[in-house]
Amino acid sequence: MFMRTPRPFVVDTLLALVVVCVAVRLGQQSVARGWPELDARAYVLLALAHLPLALRRRAPLVVFAAVQGAGVAYVSLGYWPLLSVFGAALVLYTVASVCPARIAIGCAALSSAKWVYGGVVSDSRSAGLAVIEALLCCAVLVWFGTLARRSTKLARQLRVEQAERARREVAAERGRIARELHDVVAHHMSVISVQAGLARFVLDSDAATARGALGTIEDTSTEALEELRRMLHVLREHDPGGADSAAPMPTLARLDDLVERVRAAGVLVELSIQGTVRPLPPGVELCAYRVVQEALTNVLKHTRHADAQVRLQYRPHHLTVSVTNDGEKMISDNVPTGAGHGLIGMRERTKLYGGTISVGPRAEGGFAVRLSLPTSATGARWGEERRR
Structure with a gap:
């Protein structure tokens, strides 16, 4: 269980009671210090000079006026001036910590005048010392109060900046999740849509083809649900280290499955890999996989009579990916700039x-997506070790 933080009013009330007790306890030494003994009137004035401190954060200027007024009355009656100083000092610090500098300086001047007045009416021989004490103590209190006010302001600004940074991070994470959901759902739904249309078209004339299409729909929908399940598991996972095994991050090793699904949807896809296959950073593999997935999804959705070619080339420090097709038309690049999905998601x-990416029509017809991603030296060394 967590302990509840006391409210400021409760803390200030306790502080006021403690200061009153200290003043009363110290007042019992008045006669020994050469001052008149405290009577009922003195105790009442001491209480009025300290108990208002309970409201010092709610109405600092009102409390300042009340404390100073009680202090002046107390000193005017010839009692020991030191006993009325505690509340006046604390409320002056409070005013300096919450009010503008000009108000704090004005209150400090009034407090200094009261301090000097106490020195004058009690003992004229110490008037000069009272002036020095008043100026020094009030200046120190205002200085520390001003530092506290600035620190509070900086802390408030820091909280605002942290909240704004957190909002930006949340927005970026939402964008990432939206891209992941788009990549997972759009591809699988495109395959399912094509296969459902094929099954409906040949249901009466070619039962075997219809059954094959329905089988592809079942497999594709199962895989889509599995990817969504893994993604939701990551979103719910609180331990970053425990989410790695379930993270929805397909690798390039799964390109064969992706290509097979697109082939089953009626698009002839040729996959070729050049260079020595090696492990790459997970983010790089995910980026390459998602770009190929989006490009093939666009072939399914926006081209007619198209064949596609997917080529991966592993270079010493780069991975290059190209997805080309020879279809009649490709309209996916007409995505609004603010959409954040599709080809815009590829670029992001x-x-x-x-890396770099180029997306556009080919001179000989069709459409091409070409991607180049830098690979880390760590991944290259890991690949060399595995080949050995």
Whole structure:
């Protein structure tokens, strides 16, 4: 269980009672110090000079006026001036910590005048010392109060900046999740849509083809649900270290499955890999996989009579990916700039990992997506060790 933080009013009330007790206890030594003995009137004035401190944060100027007025009355009656100083000092610090500098300086001047007045009416020989004490003590109190006010202001600004940074991080995370959901759902739904249309078209004339299409729909929907389940598991996971095994991060090793699904949807896809296959950073593999997935999804959705070619080339320090098709039309690049999905999502992913991407029609017809991603030296060394 967590302990509840006391409210400021409760803390200030306790502080006021403690200061009153200290003043009363110290007042019992008045006669020994050469001052008149405290009577009922003196105790009442001491209480009025300290108990208002319970409200010092709610109405600092009102409390300042009340404390100073009681202090002046107390000193005017010839009692020991020191006993009325505690409340006046604390309320002056409070005023300096919450009010502008000009108000704090004005209150300090009034407090100094009262201090000097106490020195004058009690013992004229100590008037000069009273002036020095008043100026020094009030200046120190205002200085520390001003520092506290600035620190509070800086802390408030820091909290605002942290909240704003947290909002930006949440927005960025939402964008990432939206891209992941788009990549997972759009591809699988495109395959399911094509296969459902095929099954409906050949249901009466070619039962075997219809059954194959329904089987593809079942497999694709199962995989889509599995990816969504893994993604939701990561979103619920509180331990970052425990989410790695369930993270929805497909690798390039799963390209064969992706290509097979697109082939089953009626698009002839050729996959070729050049260079020595090696492990790459997870983010790089995910970026490359998602770009290929989005490009093939666009072939399914926006081209007619298209064949596609997917080529991966492992270079010493880069991975290059190209997805081309020879379809009649490709309209996916007409995505509004603010959409944040589709081809815009490809560019965002690529920029995140320091790569380059080009998307556009080919001179000989069709459409092409070409991606180049830098790979880390760590991944290259890991690949060399595995080959050995």
